[in-house]
Amino acid sequence: MKNITKEWFKDWSNEYDRTLGKVKRHHKLLELAVNSSSVKNGDKVLDIGCGTGLLSLKFLKKADCSITGIDNSKDMLSIFKDKIKKLSLEDKIICELGDAISLNLKKNSFDIVASTVTLHHVKDKYPTIKKIHDILKHEGRFVLGDINMDTTGKLTDTKRLLRILDYLKKELVLALNEGGIDTFKRMYDNGKKHILNDGEYCISFEQWKQLCKKAGFRKITVKPLPDFKWFKVLVAVK
Ligand SMILES: C[S@@+](CC[C@H](N)C(=O)[O-])C[C@H]1O[C@@H](n2cnc3c(N)ncnc32)[C@H](O)[C@@H]1O
Numbered sequence: 001m002k003n004i005t006k007e008w009f010k011d012w013s014n015e016y017d018r019t020l021g022k023v024k025r026h027h028k029l030l031e032l033a034v035n036s037s038s039v040k041n042g043d044k045v046l047d048i049g050c051g052t053g054l055l056s057l058k059f060l061k062k063a064d065c066s067i068t069g070i071d072n073s074k075d076m077l078s079i080f081k082d083k084i085k086k087l088s089l090e091d092k093i094i095c096e097l098g099d100a101i102s103l104n105l106k107k108n109s110f111d112i113v114a115s116t117v118t119l120h121h122v123k124d125k126y127p128t129i130k131k132i133h134d135i136l137k138h139e140g141r142f143v144l145g146d147i148n149m150d151t152t153g154k155l156t157d158t159k160r161l162l163r164i165l166d167y168l169k170k171e172l173v174l175a176l177n178e179g180g181i182d183t184f185k186r187m188y189d190n191g192k193k194h195i196l197n198d199g200e201y202c203i204s205f206e207q208w209k210q211l212c213k214k215a216g217f218r219k220i221t222v223k224p225l226p227d228f229k230w231f232k233v234l235v236a237v238k
Pocket residue numbers: 005006009030048049050051052053054055070071072073076098099100101115116117118121122
């Protein structure tokens with residue numbers, strides 16, 4: 001079966017950093033994720049859906065940690081790999097092709113598993129959250145940054161549609177103001193995918209929290225992104 005998300009990011013990869021990458025809110029979300037992670041020197045960090053490396057590079061700004069980045073789009077990874085080479089960070093970052101739905105990493109091996117605006121692409125989320133719990137060390141942290149938008153329910157439910165449009169309205173204004181017309185076009189197309197659950201399956205942070213509890217996480221906190229409260233960061237401790 002054709003993977004809609006892979007096709008989407010293959011097409012977006014060359015424009016990613018000059019569209020979403022230009023939106024200040026996106027950088028603030030990634031910074032909140034890093035600042036909430038309690039990352040310290042020597043930590044081993046896994047970045048799921050690392051894309052062009054925006055989150056991974058912020059982790060390295062904060063601490064002398066080592067990063068493993070995985071992504072299922074070779075086009076997004078190729079941009080990240082060029083940055084790693086240019087910045088001579090080969091000894092700090094490994095990035096490879098990998099899928100969040102089939103994480104095959106050693107148990108108890110990471111201090112932090114982080115993921116920003118990626119895991120909503122996974123339809124059946126619980127198996128991935130369970131795997132994340134398994135690969136974290138004791139006291140390790142799962143850090144998730146995403147939009148707090150519940151897109152579950154029947155596509156024909158108009159209440160659901162209005163709920164999603166409410167979030168998208170704020171996002172689209174921001175995209176146009178901060179990223180210009182190209183960013184707006186991307187986010188507008190993206191919005192349609194959220195409404196139709198076409199490779200985008202966002203849930204609310206209350207739903208993420210329940211999944212983390214079920215997977216065995218002990219302590220879970222959720223913080224809204226100041227000034228952009230429709231985005232949140234969750235930290236769950238193993
Ligand atoms: C919106 S981008 C986010 C990139 C980066 N985390 C950031 O915040 O800028 C989503 C990334 O997730 C990747 N992705 C989507 N579904 C995935 C999956 N099932 N497994 C691994 N990566 C996935 C895409 O290829 C893309 O690079």
